Amino acid sequence: MQATFSALAEPNRLAIVGLLRRKPLSVGEIVERLGLRQPQVSKHLRVLSEAGLVEARQLAQQRIYSLRAQPLKELDEWLDPYRRTWDERFAQLDDVLRDLKQKDKGKKDVHDK
Numbered sequence: 289m290q291a292t293f294s295a296l297a298e299p300n301r302l303a304i305v306g307l308l309r310r311k312p313l314s315v316g317e318i319v320e321r322l323g324l325r326q327p328q329v330s331k332h333l334r335v336l337s338e339a340g341l342v343e344a345r346q347l348a349q350q351r352i353y354s355l356r357a358q359p360l361k362e363l364d365e366w367l368d369p370y371r372r373t374w375d376e377r378f379a380q381l382d383d384v385l386r387d388l389k390q391k392d393k394g395k396k397d398v399h400d401k
Contacts, residue, residue: 289366292359295339300324301332305355308342312354 296302303322307313313321318329333353336342340359344351 289359289362291339292341292363295335295341298332298335300328301336304329304332304336305341308353308355312352314347314350314352316350318353 296305300322304318307318307321315326315329315333318324318333319326322329324332333342333344337344340356342353343356344353346352
């Protein structure tokens, strides 16, 4: 999983993953969409491939890159406990804010009388 984190830590690689999330693309299509040079994109794709995040298939003269789901599933599973913790904390914060709003409304009602 360290390789996944390292690969995704670079903004251009993260942008490439975002593009490939929608559909498989050729190097040329990625170059066009991100405005990077072809050697840069190829280097980033190599890092993503070595991390197991993307795979390529040959289609005539082009290599078409697509995301591999497994490393992203592993990352999602690792993040899940943290996500649940924050969801619980936000729910508790919502409860506190709702209570404060009710108390504030009660004070206004008393002053209005």
